Amino acid sequence: MTIQTLNPALASKSPLLGSSILPQWGLILVDGPDAAGLLQSQLSNSILNLKLTAPGGIAQGFDTVKLVGYCNPKGRLLASAWVAEFANEDGSKRFALYISRDIAAATAKKLSMYILRSKVKVIDASDEWVVSGIYGTVEEINHYHIDNASLALRLPNIQIESQLYGRLLRAQQISRDTKNITQEDIAQWNSFEVLSAIPRITLATQEQFVPQMINFESVLGVDFKKGCYPGQEIVARSQYRGAVKRRLQLAHLFSDHMSSDQYAPGTEIFSSNDPTQPAGMVVLAAPNPLHQNRIDFQIECKLEALEKDEIHLGSFAGPVLKVDLLPYPLLEI
Numbered sequence: 001m002t003i004q005t006l007n008p009a010l011a012s013k014s015p016l017l018g019s020s021i022l023p024q025w026g027l028i029l030v031d032g033p034d035a036a037g038l039l040q041s042q043l044s045n046s047i048l049n050l051k052l053t054a055p056g057g058i059a060q061g062f063d064t065v066k067l068v069g070y071c072n073p074k075g076r077l078l079a080s081a082w083v084a085e086f087a088n089e090d091g092s093k094r095f096a097l098y099i100s101r102d103i104a105a106a107t108a109k110k111l112s113m114y115i116l117r118s119k120v121k122v123i124d125a126s127d128e129w130v131v132s133g134i135y136g137t138v139e140e141i142n143h144y145h146i147d148n149a150s151l152a153l154r155l156p157n158i159q160i161e162s163q164l165y166g167r168l169l170r171a172q173q174i175s176r177d178t179k180n181i182t183q184e185d186i187a188q189w190n191s192f193e194v195l196s197a198i199p200r201i202t203l204a205t206q207e208q209f210v211p212q213m214i215n216f217e218s219v220l221g222v223d224f225k226k227g228c229y230p231g232q233e234i235v236a237r238s239q240y241r242g243a244v245k246r247r248l249q250l251a252h253l254f255s256d257h258m259s260s261d262q263y264a265p266g267t268e269i270f271s272s273n274d275p276t277q278p279a280g281m282v283v284l285a286a287p288n289p290l291h292q293n294r295i296d297f298q299i300e301c302k303l304e305a306l307e308k309d310e311i312h313l314g315s316f317a318g319p320v321l322k323v324d325l326l327p328y329p330l331l332e333i
Contacts, residue, residue: 018134018135018136018184018185018188019132019133019134019135019170019185020132020133020185020186020189021130021131021132022131022132022133022169022186022189023101024100024101024102024202025098025099025100025101025131025133025169026098026099026100026101026102026104026124026125026126026131027096027097027098027099027104027124027125027126027129027131027151027171028081028096028097028099028104028107028108028111028122028123028124028125028126029094029095029096029097029122029123029125029129030094030095030097030111030120030121030122030123031092031093031094031095031120031121032118032119032120032121033119033120034118034119034120035093035094035095035120035121036048036085036095037118037120038111038114038115038118038120038122039068039083039095039111040226040227040229041114041227041228041229042070042111042114042229042230043068043069043070043083043229044068044069044070044071044211044216044221044222044223044229044232044235045066045067045068045069045220045221045222045223045226046066046223046225046226047066047068047083047085047095049063050063050064050066050083050084050085051063051064051085052085052086052087052093053084053085053086053087053153054087055086055087055088055089055148055149056145056146056147056148056150058144058146058152058153058154058168059084059085059086059152059153059154060153060154061154062220064084064153065082065083065084065153065154065155066082066083066084066220066221067080067081067082067083067198067216067219067220067221068080068081068082068083068097068221069201069211069216069221069222070107070110070111070230071211071229071230071231071232071235072207072230072231073230073231074207074231074234075210075211075231075232075233075234075235075238076207076208076209076210076231077201077205077206077207077208077209077210077211077214077216078103078107078110078201078206078207079099079100079103079107079201079206080099080100080199080200080201080216080221081097081098081099081107082097082098082153082155082169083095083096083097083098084096084151084153086151089148096151096153096171098131098153098169098171100200100201100202100203101126101131102202102203103201103202103203103206104124104126105124105126107124108122108123108124109124125171128173129151129171129172129173130171130172130173130174130175131169131170131171132169132170132171132172133167133168133169133170133185133189134167134168134170135165135166135167135168135188135189135192136165136166137163137164137165137166138157138164138165138166140166141154141165141166141167141168142166144168146170149172149173150170150171150172151170151171151172152168152169152170152171153168153169154166154167154168155167155168155169155196155198156196156198158192158195158196158327159327165192167189167192184289187286187287187289188289190286190287191286191287191288191289191290191296193284193286194250194284194285194286194296194297194298195250195296195327196327197215197219197248197250197298197326197327197328198219199214199215199216199219199248199283199284199298200283200284202265202266202284204264204265204266205265205266205281205283208266208281208300209300210231210234210235210238210244211235211238212235212238212239212244212247213244213246213247213248213300214247214248214283214298214300215247215248215326215328215330217239217331218328218329218330218331219328222235222239224236224239245302245303245304246280246300246301246302246303247300247301247303247306247330248283248298248299248300248326249298249299249300249301249306249323249324249326250296250297250298250299250323250324250325250326250327251296251297251299251311251321251322251323251324252288252294252295252296252297252321252322252324253294253295253297253313253319253320253321253322254293254294254295255293255295255319256292256293258295258319262313262314263282263285263295263297263313264282264285265281265282265283265284265285266281266282267281267282267285267313267314268280268281268282268314268315269281269282269299269301269311269312269313269314269321270311270312270314270315270316270318271302271305271309271310271311271312272309272310272311272312272316273305273308273309274305274309275316279301279302279305279309279311280299280300280301280302280305280311281299281300282297282298282299282313283297283298283299283300284297284298285297285298297313297321299311299321306323311323
């Protein structure tokens with residue numbers, strides 16, 4: 001899947017290329033003979049028959065990397081993650097779930113509750129493994145190499161004007177040296193993530209969304225043909241009965257004095273025609289490093305408000321968000 005970004009702010013420059021440690025990302029490792037069965041019973045996407053990634057290889061392609069959701073019984077997302085299965089040098093195998101670090105421990109603990117007598121181990125490895133983001137032109141990413149001890153998967157490409165950019169998530173057992181973190185590289189990675197319009201659940205947005213409310217089915221995060229998982233009936237009913245009245249949308253605004261707390265995930269948004277209750281919330285947001293004072297947003301919002309009203313950030317009197325085009329088509333509901 002290639003994400004085509006239609007953001008005109010990125011048309012005049014090429015993004016800086018590089019990599020950075022991503023302090024907001026964590027890692028859950030699941031191994032053992034029954035690991036696939038456990039994950040299959042809990043996640044929104046099928047992970048059976050994922051192609052195995054060899055040591056030193058990079059997991060890429062839909063048959064090797066899956067976007068997954070983890071729902072509560074009411075169909076609300078507790079977590080989202082990118083998952084792939086990796087072979088170890090000793091011949092064993094393990095699944096790696098790349099997930100928001102602020103929910104990694106709780107997600108691993110909840111998965112562990114369903115092990116029972118299964119031969120499987122679930123570990124929050126976020127303190128021992130450091131997740132980095134690597135980005136560059138598709139040509140550069142195609143020739144990127146990792147060592148046998150790293151675990152890496154490739155995210156969907158992003159197209160900016162006529163140039164394709166690739167992204168990798170790489171986990172390594174190295175010390176978490178924050179001195180090597182450059183704000184410029186983090187800013188570019190975060191901008192790419194927001195503009196991809198592929199959501200990531202954080203602590204602030206846990207249990208807020210049925211998958212379709214943030215386009216999860218349209219970015220291949222739900223398999224409607226797989227077996228049961230927590231919340232499956234509600235997710236399926238939302239799809240086939242057309243019950244979803246909210247969607248994820250891209251938006252932006254310009255501000256030279258806004259702090260990150262003012263646009264953090266979970267920040268409420270309001271419709272110009274209804275000051276009494278929120279119309280939705282921020283899913284992810286990031287400053288655009290290529291356009292001064294621009295902040296890009298993923299917002300979850302009522303469809304009726306998106307179609308008819310101005311959308312304000314933070315309060316009814318807050319700054320107005322300009323809604324942008326999505327870089328992919330929505331599946332019909």
